[in-house]
Amino acid sequence: MKKPDIFEFYRRLAELNPDPRTELDYGNDYQLLVAVVLSAQATDIGVNKATRALFRDVTTPAQMVALGEEGLKQHIKTIGLFNAKAKNVIALSEILVQDFGGQVPQDRDVLTTLPGVGRKTANVVMNTAYGAETFAVDTHIFRVGNRTGLAPGKTPLHVEKALEKNTPAPFRRDAHHWLILHGRYICKARRPECWRCPVADLCRFKPKTPAPA
Known part of the structure; x- marks a missing residue:
């Protein structure tokens, strides 16, 4: 995807949702970290209920x-x-108490040393809690990046690096929220809803899914 198309891609998503947020419920940075750890291979709805x-x-x-x-x-x-x-949540909580005064570290590399915290989880926490320009590549973003041509890559890390390289400055902080929501509700895995997609004309996916009869 060319630079002008990438800018327009994000501009349209931003226009439709100027203030995107995670769908996980939490009250502070620590609860966010726990919620993201629990969300691996689970839905946000299921995590919120639990x-x-x-x-x-x-x-x-x-x-x-305690x-x-x-x-x-x-x-x-x-x-x-x-x-x-x-097991992981209790272990990481013990480490936060013992080594960090009960605070969540504002450092991605440090976060990834905690039990149950991988790069994706650390990126979510850094972005959502601290406003860092990180790109948490889950299955939705991996699919959207490859399907649309926005950030093609063979692995989540490849897609993350492509997003870091290709995403224009005005959109970097909120990009991963827009892409997750787009993949979750429009650019779905089995049947992307191309007929109502705001960026369909910029997307490389062929053929586009027709509207249901």
């Missing part, structure tokens, strides 16, 4: 440690891989 009661009682890493692994499991047992996720 954390609704949890986050009323647990707002700090110390409170999570709750304990078995207590956490009771809250998140409806989420896939909840056993491993509970």
Whole structure:
């Protein structure tokens, strides 16, 4: 995709949604980190249901440690891989208490050293909590980047690097939110809804999916 088309791609998404936000519910940076860790291979809706009661009682890493692994499991047992996720959340909470004064580090490289925190999770936290111009490549962004020609790549890291290179300055902070939402609700995996896509004319995907009869 050429530079003018990339600019117009983002401009249209920004015009439709000037203030994009994550669909995960959270009250502070720590709860955001926990929610993103829990969201791996799970839906935001499912995570929000599981954390609704949890986050009323647990707002700090110390409170999570006090709750304990078995207590956490009771809250998140409806989420896939909840056993491993509970173990990771308790472990990362212990590290935050012991090494970071209960605060979430504002450094992507440090975040990725925490149990259960990969590059994608760290990018989400850095962007959403701290406004960093990071690009968290999930399955939606990977698909949109390749399908549209916006940021083609064989791996999530390749797509991330392409987005870093290609995304114009005015759109860098919110780009990953726009792309996730676009992939989630319009540029869907099995049947992209091209007939109502605001950037269909800029997209390289052929053939376009026709409107349902």
